[in-house]
Amino acid sequence: MCGIVGYVGPRDATPIVLGGLKRLEYRGYDSAGLAVVQADGRIGVRREVGKLTGLLEMVDGDPVNGQVGIGHTRWATHGEPSRRNAHPHIGVTGEVAAVHNGIIENFFALRQELEAEGRHFASETDSEVVVHLVEAYLAGGADLETAVLRALSHVEGANAFVFLYSREPDRLVTARIGNAGGITVGLGEGEMFVASDIPAILEYTRDMVFVEDRQMAVVTRDGVRVTRLDGEPVEPEVHTIPWDPVAAAKGTFRHFMQKEIHEQARSITDTIRGRARLEAGHVRLEDLELTPEEARALEKVIIVACGTSAYAGLVGKFVIEALARVPVEVDYGSEFRYRDPIINGNTAVLAITQSGETVDTLAAMEEAREKGARLWAIVNVIGSQAMRIADGYILMHAGPEIGVASTKAFTSSLVDLYLLGCYLGELRGVLDRVQLRQRVDDLARLPDLVGRVLELDGEYQRLANLFYDREHALYLGRGINYPIALEGALKLKEISYIHAEGYPAGEMKHGPIALIDEAMPVVAIAVRDHVYDKMFSQVEQVKARGGIVVALATRGDEEMATKADYVLFVPPTPYLLSPVVNVIPLQLLAYHLAVRRGCDVDQPRNLAKSVTVE
Numbered sequence: 001m002c003g004i005v006g007y008v009g010p011r012d013a014t015p016i017v018l019g020g021l022k023r024l025e026y027r028g029y030d031s032a033g034l035a036v037v038q039a040d041g042r043i044g045v046r047r048e049v050g051k052l053t054g055l056l057e058m059v060d061g062d063p064v065n066g067q068v069g070i071g072h073t074r075w076a077t078h079g080e081p082s083r084r085n086a087h088p089h090i091g092v093t094g095e096v097a098a099v100h101n102g103i104i105e106n107f108f109a110l111r112q113e114l115e116a117e118g119r120h121f122a123s124e125t126d127s128e129v130v131v132h133l134v135e136a137y138l139a140g141g142a143d144l145e146t147a148v149l150r151a152l153s154h155v156e157g158a159n160a161f162v163f164l165y166s167r168e169p170d171r172l173v174t175a176r177i178g179n180a181g182g183i184t185v186g187l188g189e190g191e192m193f194v195a196s197d198i199p200a201i202l203e204y205t206r207d208m209v210f211v212e213d214r215q216m217a218v219v220t221r222d223g224v225r226v227t228r229l230d231g232e233p234v235e236p237e238v239h240t241i242p243w244d245p246v247a248a249a250k251g252t253f254r255h256f257m258q259k260e261i262h263e264q265a266r267s268i269t270d271t272i273r274g275r276a277r278l279e280a281g282h283v284r285l286e287d288l289e290l291t292p293e294e295a296r297a298l299e300k301v302i303i304v305a306c307g308t309s310a311y312a313g314l315v316g317k318f319v320i321e322a323l324a325r326v327p328v329e330v331d332y333g334s335e336f337r338y339r340d341p342i343i344n345g346n347t348a349v350l351a352i353t354q355s356g357e358t359v360d361t362l363a364a365m366e367e368a369r370e371k372g373a374r375l376w377a378i379v380n381v382i383g384s385q386a387m388r389i390a391d392g393y394i395l396m397h398a399g400p401e402i403g404v405a406s407t408k409a410f411t412s413s414l415v416d417l418y419l420l421g422c423y424l425g426e427l428r429g430v431l432d433r434v435q436l437r438q439r440v441d442d443l444a445r446l447p448d449l450v451g452r453v454l455e456l457d458g459e460y461q462r463l464a465n466l467f468y469d470r471e472h473a474l475y476l477g478r479g480i481n482y483p484i485a486l487e488g489a490l491k492l493k494e495i496s497y498i499h500a501e502g503y504p505a506g507e508m509k510h511g512p513i514a515l516i517d518e519a520m521p522v523v524a525i526a527v528r529d530h531v532y533d534k535m536f537s538q539v540e541q542v543k544a545r546g547g548i549v550v551a552l553a554t555r556g557d558e559e560m561a562t563k564a565d566y567v568l569f570v571p572p573t574p575y576l577l578s579p580v581v582n583v584i585p586l587q588l589l590a591y592h593l594a595v596r597r598g599c600d601v602d603q604p605r606n607l608a609k610s611v612t613v614e
C-alpha cells in the first residue's frame, strides 16, 4: 500500500510530486521521499522517516528542483522505517532512481547474487535490488526501457515500479507485475503524471491510462507508450474520471471520514442514478449483463470480501436470497482460497472491494477464476485490479473515499447488492413487474431517509461525550441487522481503539451475557421489524443485569425509548434497505467517540486504506 507519484513536463516536478504524496497520505505510510533530475543533470534525492511534514521541511531547507521527478510514501515490508530504507532508491551510480510498491519475493537470492558480483547495498529493502539490476543493464549499453525490461525478468512477486534516469531526463519508465496496487498515467497538456492512485493527480487531469498487469509504459511530456513485458505494443485506453477534484478534498469538514459520512445521501443517489427505472420498475446494470437463461442457470453466489466489505456481503446474502431466490454464501477473502470451495460454471463469485486492490480479495478472485466461476465485482475505484479482472462489475459510484474507515463505500455497496438482487430477481422470473416497481420505489426513497438520519448528528455527538472513556462495548443485532452490529463494532474499534464486539443478539445468552455490567455500553439494533420482539427481550435481559443499553429504534417507538437508557431513532425503512439507514448512527457514534478521544480519525494507527500485502 505504498504511494507513488511522478511528473514529467515543463514545470518544476517537486511541488507536484510533494502535493501528490500529500493526497496519498491516507494510504498509510512510515517514511517518504522524492528524486528529481536537476538542471545540472544530477539526481537530487530527499528522504525522511515519519510523516510527510518531515520531508517537506527537509526540502524547504535543502531544495531540489527539476522537470522530471518521482516520489513515494512507504509502508515498510522489508527493512524498518528509516531514511536509508525510504524510497526512492538510487543504487551506486546515482544515475537511476526508482520507487516501488509490492514485494519482490526472490529478493534475497537476487541480493546474494549481486553482492557476490561486488555490489554494495545502502538499504535493507527488497526494492533496491531492482535498481542494481537496472544499473547493470544500463552499464551494458541498454537504454532505460530495455534495462528495466531485462531487470524485471529476474523479479518474482506482485510489484509496481517507476524509474527515472539522469541520462534520459525526458522520461519516466513504469511497469507493473501482478496485484501490487495500481499505476495510473495522467494525460496533461504537454506534461504527464504517474500515480499509484487517482486522487494524487486528479487536480491536473481527469484523463487516465491504467497500466495493466505485466505492462510497461514509457512516459514523456508528449505522451505515453504502452507495451506488454513481452514487447507487444498496447493501444492505451483513456478513461475520463468523473470525480470532482474538490470532492477529493475535505471541504468544510474536519475529517475525510466526517465528510464521507455526510455525503451518503448524495453518494447513494449517485449509486442509484441511471440504474433503477422507477416508471418501468426495471433495474439495469450497465457493466454486468446476463441473459435470462444465464440468470436462471445460476445455482449459487459466493460473496468474497474483507473487513467492512465482508459485512456488506453478509447483508447481501439476505438481499439477494430474498429478491432472487438464489443461495448465497459469504467468505472472507483471506479464508476462501483455503477451503477448496465447491464451484462450477453456474456459480458466480462476487467480490466486494472499495479499493479493488485488496490482495486477499484479489487472490480469492483468482481462485474463483481458476475453478471456472463467473466472476463479478462490486468496486469503487475505477480502473482497479478487481474491476479489470471481473467478467462483470457494478461500480459503487461513491466517489473517492479517503478516510481509512469505510463509510459511504459500505452503504453504496449495500445499494449495489440491492440493485443486483432486483436485476437477478427480474431475470429469474422471481419478481414480477408490480413487485419490481415496489422495490425500485423503496430504493428511490432511500436517499431522503438517509438525509433525515444525518440531521440527527448532534444526538450522536452528545452520546459520545457520555461514553468516550469506556474501554469495551457490545453491539447486538438480528437478521439483516446482525452484520450492522458487526460493522458498528468495527467502526468503533478501528478509529477510537475502544474494544468492541458485534454479536448476533440471540447468541448473547450463550456467552457474552457474562460480560454485562454498568461499565460496558450495549448497542442494540432494535428497529421495528419481524424480530423486534426478540430484540426487545434482549434489551430487557441486559437491563435486568444492570447493563446500559443504547437502542437503535424506529422513530415513535416510545416503548423502547422507555426501556433503554439511551435511544437513537431512525425512520421506518423497508427491511432489505434498513441496514443502509441503521449503520449511519453507528458510523457517527464511532466518529464522535474517536474525535472525543483525540484519535487520528482519518489515519488510525496500524491501518491502511488498501491492504495490498498479505
Ligand code: AGP
Residues within 6 Å of the ligand: 306, 307, 308, 309, 352, 353, 354, 355, 356, 357, 358, 361, 404, 405, 406, 407, 494, 608, 609, 610, 611
Ligand atoms: C473498513 O473500515 C476497513 N478500512 C477495512 O476493513 C476495509 O473494509 C477492508 O480492508 C477491505 O477493503 P476493500 O473494500 O478496499 O477491499
